[in-house]
Amino acid sequence: MNMTSKLADRTHHMGINAIREILKVVSRPGMISLAGGIPSADSFPTDLLPHLTQQVLAKYGASALQYDPTEGFGPLREALVDLLDETGVQATSEDILVGSGSQGILDALGMILISKGDCVAVESPTYIGALQAFTPYQPRYVELAADEEGVIPESLEQALRDESIKFIYLVPTFQNPTGRTLSMERRQAVARLIQNHDALLVEDDPYSSLRYRGDHLPPIKCLAPDHVVYVSTLSKVFAPGLRIGFCVAPESLRKWLVMVKQGVDLHSCTLSQALAAEYISGGHLRSHLPKIVQLYKPKLEAMLHAMARHFPQTFSWSHPEGGMFIWAQGPAELDMAAVYRLSIQQKVAFVPGKYFYAQAGQGEVSMRLNFTMCNEDVLADAIQTLAKAIDKVAIGA
Amino acid sequence: MNMTSKLADRTHHMGINAIREILKVVSRPGMISLAGGIPSADSFPTDLLPHLTQQVLAKYGASALQYDPTEGFGPLREALVDLLDETGVQATSEDILVGSGSQGILDALGMILISKGDCVAVESPTYIGALQAFTPYQPRYVELAADEEGVIPESLEQALRDESIKFIYLVPTFQNPTGRTLSMERRQAVARLIQNHDALLVEDDPYSSLRYRGDHLPPIKCLAPDHVVYVSTLSKVFAPGLRIGFCVAPESLRKWLVMVKQGVDLHSCTLSQALAAEYISGGHLRSHLPKIVQLYKPKLEAMLHAMARHFPQTFSWSHPEGGMFIWAQGPAELDMAAVYRLSIQQKVAFVPGKYFYAQAGQGEVSMRLNFTMCNEDVLADAIQTLAKAIDKVAIGA
Numbered sequence: 196m197n198m199t200s201k202l203a204d205r206t207h208h209m210g211i212n213a214i215r216e217i218l219k220v221v222s223r224p225g226m227i228s229l230a231g232g233i234p235s236a237d238s239f240p241t242d243l244l245p246h247l248t249q250q251v252l253a254k255y256g257a258s259a260l261q262y263d264p265t266e267g268f269g270p271l272r273e274a275l276v277d278l279l280d281e282t283g284v285q286a287t288s289e290d291i292l293v294g295s296g297s298q299g300i301l302d303a304l305g306m307i308l309i310s311k312g313d314c315v316a317v318e319s320p321t322y323i324g325a326l327q328a329f330t331p332y333q334p335r336y337v338e339l340a341a342d343e344e345g346v347i348p349e350s351l352e353q354a355l356r357d358e359s360i361k362f363i364y365l366v367p368t369f370q371n372p373t374g375r376t377l378s379m380e381r382r383q384a385v386a387r388l389i390q391n392h393d394a395l396l397v398e399d400d401p402y403s404s405l406r407y408r409g410d411h412l413p414p415i416k417c418l419a420p421d422h423v424v425y426v427s428t429l430s431k432v433f434a435p436g437l438r439i440g441f442c443v444a445p446e447s448l449r450k451w452l453v454m455v456k457q458g459v460d461l462h463s464c465t466l467s468q469a470l471a472a473e474y475i476s477g478g479h480l481r482s483h484l485p486k487i488v489q490l491y492k493p494k495l496e497a498m499l500h501a502m503a504r505h506f507p508q509t510f511s512w513s514h515p516e517g518g519m520f521i522w523a524q525g526p527a528e529l530d531m532a533a534v535y536r537l538s539i540q541q542k543v544a545f546v547p548g549k550y551f552y553a554q555a556g557q558g559e560v561s562m563r564l565n566f567t568m569c570n571e572d573v574l575a576d577a578i579q580t581l582a583k584a585i586d587k588v589a590i591g592a
Numbered sequence: 593m594n595m596t597s598k599l600a601d602r603t604h605h606m607g608i609n610a611i612r613e614i615l616k617v618v619s620r621p622g623m624i625s626l627a628g629g630i631p632s633a634d635s636f637p638t639d640l641l642p643h644l645t646q647q648v649l650a651k652y653g654a655s656a657l658q659y660d661p662t663e664g665f666g667p668l669r670e671a672l673v674d675l676l677d678e679t680g681v682q683a684t685s686e687d688i689l690v691g692s693g694s695q696g697i698l699d700a701l702g703m704i705l706i707s708k709g710d711c712v713a714v715e716s717p718t719y720i721g722a723l724q725a726f727t728p729y730q731p732r733y734v735e736l737a738a739d740e741e742g743v744i745p746e747s748l749e750q751a752l753r754d755e756s757i758k759f760i761y762l763v764p765t766f767q768n769p770t771g772r773t774l775s776m777e778r779r780q781a782v783a784r785l786i787q788n789h790d791a792l793l794v795e796d797d798p799y800s801s802l803r804y805r806g807d808h809l810p811p812i813k814c815l816a817p818d819h820v821v822y823v824s825t826l827s828k829v830f831a832p833g834l835r836i837g838f839c840v841a842p843e844s845l846r847k848w849l850v851m852v853k854q855g856v857d858l859h860s861c862t863l864s865q866a867l868a869a870e871y872i873s874g875g876h877l878r879s880h881l882p883k884i885v886q887l888y889k890p891k892l893e894a895m896l897h898a899m900a901r902h903f904p905q906t907f908s909w910s911h912p913e914g915g916m917f918i919w920a921q922g923p924a925e926l927d928m929a930a931v932y933r934l935s936i937q938q939k940v941a942f943v944p945g946k947y948f949y950a951q952a953g954q955g956e957v958s959m960r961l962n963f964t965m966c967n968e969d970v971l972a973d974a975i976q977t978l979a980k981a982i983d984k985v986a987i988g989a
Contacts, residue, residue, distance in 0.1 A: 196790050196792070196818050196819055196842075197790060198792075198842060198844040198845050199844070201705055201758060201759065201792050201845075202704060202705065202848065203703070203704060203705055203706050203707040203710070203729065204707045205703070205707070206703075206704045206705075206848055206852075209848070209851055209852070212851065212854060215854070233658065233659045234658075236653075236654035236655065236657070236658055237654075239654045239657045239658070241649065241653065241654045241657060244645060244649060244657075245642065245645060245646060245649070248641060248642060248645045249642060252638065252641060252642070256633075256638065257633035257634075257636045257638045258633065258833075259833060260633070260636045260638060260641075260831035260832070260833045260834065261630070261631075261633055261636070261831070261832060261833050262630045262827075262832045262833060263833055295692055295835075295857040295860075295861075296857055296858055298855070298856070298857050298858045299856065299857045302855060302856045302857065306600070306602070306603075306728060307599060307600060307603045308598055308599065308600055308603075309600050310600040310601045310602070313600070324855075324858070327854055327855035328855045328856070330855065331703060331852060331855055332600065361598060362598065393593050393594060395593070395595075395598050421593050422593055430659075434657035434658070434863075435657070435658060435659045436655075436656060436657040436658050436659060436660060436861065436862030436863055437657065437861055437862070437863055438692075438857060438858070438859070438860065438861045438862075445593075445595060447595040447596070448595050448598075451599065451603055451606070454606055454609070455603075455606070455728060457609060457612070457724055458695070458699060458721075458724035458725045458727065458728055459695070459696065459699045459725070459856065460692040460693055460695050460696045460699065460835060460857065461693055461695045461721070461835070462835070463692075463835065463861075464692075464833065464834055464835045464860075464861040464863075464864050465833030465834070465835075466831075466833055466834055466861075466863070466864060466867075467861050467863065467864070470863075
C-alpha cells in the first residue's frame with residue numbers, strides 16, 4: 196500500500212540520522228572507534244547486578260515488576276534527592292520526574308513546549324540527541340555562539356532581545372560534542388539573563404560526575420532555580436541500557452511533563468528504577484564512581500598526549516576536565532570529508548563535527564573524538580593514524 | 593516565572609486524565625478495586641527473576657547494560673518471531689520493532705502518522721491509552737459503532753467512504769474496555785475493507801494470550817498483512833513494569849518508527865529486553881502462561897456468576913472469553929454518577945464507561961469492571977455491593 200500518503204507533515208521533514216549511519220560503519224570488524232558517544236562497558240557495575248536484583252526483590256517483591264506511577268519509582272525519587280544535593284541542586288522527591296533516559300525527558304519537554312515555528316536557542320555546536328528530540332515538534336533553531344568557555348553570554352543576550360525564545364538548551368559541563376565547560380562567571384551571567392528576560396533554560400547535565408581534574412561547578416539550576424529545568428541521567432554513572440534519566444522542573448511544567456509521559460510510555464521501567472534506587476541508596480554509586488573516573492582519566496590523558504605529539508600545528512582542540520569527548524578543529528582549507536574517508540580506510544572512525552549543528556554548513560573542519568571506548572595504547576595508535584590521515588590530506592590539498 | 597506562555601498549543605488542549613484521578617481514589621485504604629486495568633502481581637514470574645538475571649549475565653554480560661539498537665535487542669526480536677508465529681503472525685526479526693510498552697509504539701505511530709486535524713477511526717468505546725498516545729498530535733476522531741461482536745464493518749465502510757481516514761485503531765480481541773472479541777467473519781470483512789480502500793489498520797493485541805475458553809482467532813494482520821501494523825506487549829504475559837511492547841509493521845512505516853523512537857527514548861531498556869528474550873527462548877513463557885490463565889479464569893467466572901446472581905435485570909453485560917474486563921450497561925435513566933459515588937462510599941471502585949469514548953456524552957450508563965486484581969470471594973462480594981448500590985440509586989430515581 197502507499198504509506199507515504201499516510202505520513203504526517205512532520206515526518207516528511209525528518210532526515211536520516213548521519214551519526215547512526217556512521218556508527219554502522221564503526222561496527223565493521225577491526226574498526227577502532229573514536230566515533231561513539233557511549234560509556235565503556237568496563238565502567239558498568241555488572242558484577243553487582245545479581246546482588247542488586249536480590250535486594251530489589253527482597254525490598255519490593257513483585258511490585259518491582261508492576262505498573263508504577265508516571266512520575267517515577269518512589270524509592271528512586273527519594274534516592275535522587277541525595278544525589279542532586281551532592282551536585283548542589285536542592286529538590287524534594289516530588290520535584291523529580293524520572294524519564295526513559297534523558298532522551299525521554301527532552302522529548303517530553305519538546306512535546307509540551309514547542310509549537311511549529313517556535314524558537315529554541317541552542318549552543319553551536321550542540322548535542323545532536325537534543326535536536327532529534329526537539330525537531331519532530333518543528334521548532335526554528337537560533338544558534339548561540341560558543342568558545343572555549345562555553346556559550347557566550349552576549350550571544351544569548353542578543354538572542355533573547357531579538358527573538359521570542361521558547362527555551363534555551365545548554366549542556367554547560369563537559370559538553371557533547373566539545374568537552375567544553377561553561378565558566379563560573381558565565382554561569383552567573385546566564386542565570387542573570389534568563390531571570391531578567393523571564394526565559395526558560397533546559398540545562399542538560401549528563402557528564403558532570405565524570406570529572407578528572409579541577410573543581411565541581413554548580414549547575415545553573417542552583418543560580419536561577421525557577422527558570423531552569425535541570426536534566427540528568429544515570430547512563431554515565433550506572434548503565435545506559437537501563438534508560439534512566441530524570442529532571443527537576445518547576446511544578447507548573449512538571450505536571451504537563453507527567454501528562455504527556457503518560458501518553459508516550461506510561462512510565463519508565465520499574466525494575467530499572469528499583470535497581471537504580473538500590474544502587475544509589477545502598478552506597479554502591481558512591482563506591483563505584485571513583486572507579487569510573489579512574490578508568491577514564493588516563494584515557495583522556497592518553498588522547499591529549501597523543502594529539503599533542505602527532506596532530507599538526509594547524510589544529511587546535513579542547514582540553515576537557517572531564518566527560519567523554521575532545522573537539523578538534525583543523526585549518527579552514529582542510530578537506531575533512533577526505534580525512535574521514537582515509538581514516539576509515541585505516542580503520543579509525545570518528546564523527547565529523549559538521550553533524551553537531553542545528554543548521555548545515557558549519558563545523559566543516561572539526562571532529563568529535565571520543566576516548567571512553569578504547570584503552571590507552573589503542574587511543575594513542577588511533578590518534579597517530581588519524582594524524583597521518585590529516586597530514587596526507589593536507590599535503591594533497 | 594510565567595510558564596503558561598511557554599507551553600505549546602497542543603499542551604493547552606490536553607486535559608486531566610480522569611482515570612488517573614479515579615485510580616488515586618482506588619489507592620485509599622480498604623478500597624476494593626474493579627477499576628484498574630492492570631495484571632495481578634500473582635501473575636508475574638517473580639521467582640524466576642534471579643535465574644533470568646543470571647542467564648542474561650552469562651549470555652550477554654555487560655552488553656545487557658549497554659546502549660542498544662533502537663529497533664530492539666537482537667535476541668528478543670528473534671524470540672518474538674516464534675511468539676508471533678504461535679498467534680499466526682508471520683514475521684522475521686527484521687520486521688519487529690520493540691517499544692517501551694505498547695504505549696511507546698502507539699505514541700510513535702501517532703507521531704509519524706497524525707498531522708493536526710487528520711482523521712483517526714476508533715471503536716466506540718475504545719482503549720483510553722491509545723487516545724492518550726494519539727491526542728497530543730491533534731487528530732479528529734471518527735467513532736465506529738460496535739456491538740457484542742466488536743466493530744461493525746458497515747460502520748467502518750461508511751467511515752472509509754465518507755472521510756479521509758489516516759488510520760483505524762482497533763483492539764479486536766478481549767477489547768479494553770468491553771472484553772468483546774471481533775468475530776472471524778468480521779475480521780475477514782475488516783481485512784477486505786482495508787485492502788479495498790488502501791487503508792491502514794493499527795491492530796492492538798495485548799490480551800489474546802489470556803484466553804480462558806473458546807478458540808484462538810487469527811489477528812487481522814494475518815488476513816491483510818500489508819495494511820496492518822500489529823501491536824502487542826509482554827505486559828500481560830511477563831511483567832508490565834518491564835515496559836516491553838512490540839510491533840510488526842511494513843518496512844515503509846517501520847523505518848520512520850525507528851527514526852522517531854531515536855528522538856523519543858533512543859531505545860527501550862536493554863536489561864528488560866534481555867530478560868524477556870531469556871523468558872521466551874528459555875521456555876519459561878510457555879510453562880508460565882497456563883498458570884496466568886488458571887489464575888484469571890476462575891476470577892472471570894466468579895464475576896460473571898455474581899453478576900448473574902446480583903445485577904438487576906435492567907442490566908446487560910459482555911461475556912468475554914478472555915482478557916481482563918467486563919463491560920456492563922444499565923438502563924438509560926440510571927444515574928451512573930450516583931452509583932459511582934455510592935459504590936465508592938461502600939469501598940468498591942470501578943471506572944464509569946463514559947471515560948472510554950473519544951467524544952464526550954456517550955456511555956453514560958455503562959461501567960468497566962476489571963476482574964484480575966481480586967480473588968474470587970472478594971470479587972463476588974464486590975459485585976454484590978455494587979449491585980446494591982445500583983438498586984438503591986434505581987429506586988431513588
